Amino acid sequence: MPELPEVEITKRGIEPHIVGKRIRELLVRDRRLRWPIEKGLEKKLKASKVLSVARRAKYILVNCDSGCLIIHLGMSGSLRILSETQKPGKHDHFDLTFEDGSILRYRDPRRFGALLWTEDNPSLHPRIKNLGPEPLESKFDWRALRDRISGSESPIKLQIMKNEVVVGVGNIYANESLFRAGIHPHTIAKKVGTIRSKRLVAAIKETLASAIEAGGSSLRDFYQADGTKGYFQQNYFVYGQGGKSCRVCGHTIRSTTTSQRSTFFCSNCQKR
DNA sequence: CGCCAGGCCTGCACGC
DNA sequence: TGCGTGCAGGCCTGGC
Numbered sequence: 369m370p371e372l373p374e375v376e377i378t379k380r381g382i383e384p385h386i387v388g389k390r391i392r393e394l395l396v397r398d399r400r401l402r403w404p405i406e407k408g409l410e411k412k413l414k415a416s417k418v419l420s421v422a423r424r425a426k427y428i429l430v431n432c433d434s435g436c437l438i439i440h441l442g443m444s445g446s447l448r449i450l451s452e453t454q455k456p457g458k459h460d461h462f463d464l465t466f467e468d469g470s471i472l473r474y475r476d477p478r479r480f481g482a483l484l485w486t487e488d489n490p491s492l493h494p495r496i497k498n499l500g501p502e503p504l505e506s507k508f509d510w511r512a513l514r515d516r517i518s519g520s521e522s523p524i525k526l527q528i529m530k531n532e533v534v535v536g537v538g539n540i541y542a543n544e545s546l547f548r549a550g551i552h553p554h555t556i557a558k559k560v561g562t563i564r565s566k567r568l569v570a571a572i573k574e575t576l577a578s579a580i581e582a583g584g585s586s587l588r589d590f591y592q593a594d595g596t597k598g599y600f601q602q603n604y605f606v607y608g609q610g611g612k613s614c615r616v617c618g619h620t621i622r623s624t625t626t627s628q629r630s631t632f633f634c635s636n637c638q639k640r
Numbered sequence: 641c642g643c644c645a646g647g648c649c650t651g652c653a654c655g656c
Numbered sequence: 657t658g659c660g661t662g663c664a665g666g667c668c669t670g671g672c
Contacts, residue, residue: 370647371646371647402647402648402649426647426648440647440648441647442646442647442648443645443646443647443648444646478646480646480647480648481647495649529647531647531648538646538647539645539646539647540646629645629646630644630645630646
């Protein structure tokens with residue numbers, strides 16, 4: 369499943385192949401994504417030019433001269449560049465084809481992803497305007513975190529997974545970041561003070577940055593933008609490691625549930 | 641074959 | 657009653 373590092377890798381992967389190109393057509397095979405692809409989008413995109421590609425949270429923004437495509441990969445989505453026509457698979461729901469013959473192909477077996485469109489500034493789009501800070505930007509610091517969680521009685525793990533607190537931290541990296549910060553996932557958020565807020569922010573940044581550097585670790589169904597398989601490193605400290613020995617201290621990694629999501633932690637390394 | 645994973649929006653339940 | 661907050665439900669399908 370693409371988390372922020374995978375989305376960033378995908379964005380970097382497609383960017384050089386589509387910026388500056390003119391769109392031949394949008395070919396939609398199945399409109400039924402998380403929100404149906406709006407009717408008539410094909411017409412709006414015809415002969416548009418791609419100006420730039422950006423990322424906000426887990427959304428990929430394809431800026432065109434006629435408006436902005438907003439792409440979300442959901443849990444099983446991927447984008448890749450094809451240099452020539454290839455027979456589409458069962459879950460290849462749309463293609464964006466270019467005048468030079470190349471194709472940006474979207475695949476998403478579970479259809480939790482989305483293709484949205486705005487002719488406004490994309491930062492004003494309803495899906496984007498209420499998002500919290502980007503984890504890798506300097507604006508996301510311990511004060512920003514503390515200001516958003518200081519009143520909360522809910523577990524810190526839930527807070528860092530909330531998009532209003534910080535974007536791009538899904539279940540895998542929430543578990544990993546809390547391990548790196550030495551904080552038990554069920555710690556009540558408002559009990560995380562200054563020192564631990566600093567540690568947690570640093571841990572989130574390190575965890576995400578190193579995953580991006582590694583080329584995007586992920587679950588099975590992630591393909592890199594060029595179509596080769598992702599690295600599938602899965603050398604996580606705690607995520608998916610229930611019952612195994614902690615790589616740092618040797619204690620057994622515990623697994624539990626937090627609001628219906630799987631949670632992993634080392635009870636020796638992580639304190640409440 | 642039944643269940644689970646995952647992101648994230650929506651709607652409900654709860655407490656002041 | 658109203659509001660903020662927390663949390664469960666639902667979407668979907670491949671893989672165990």
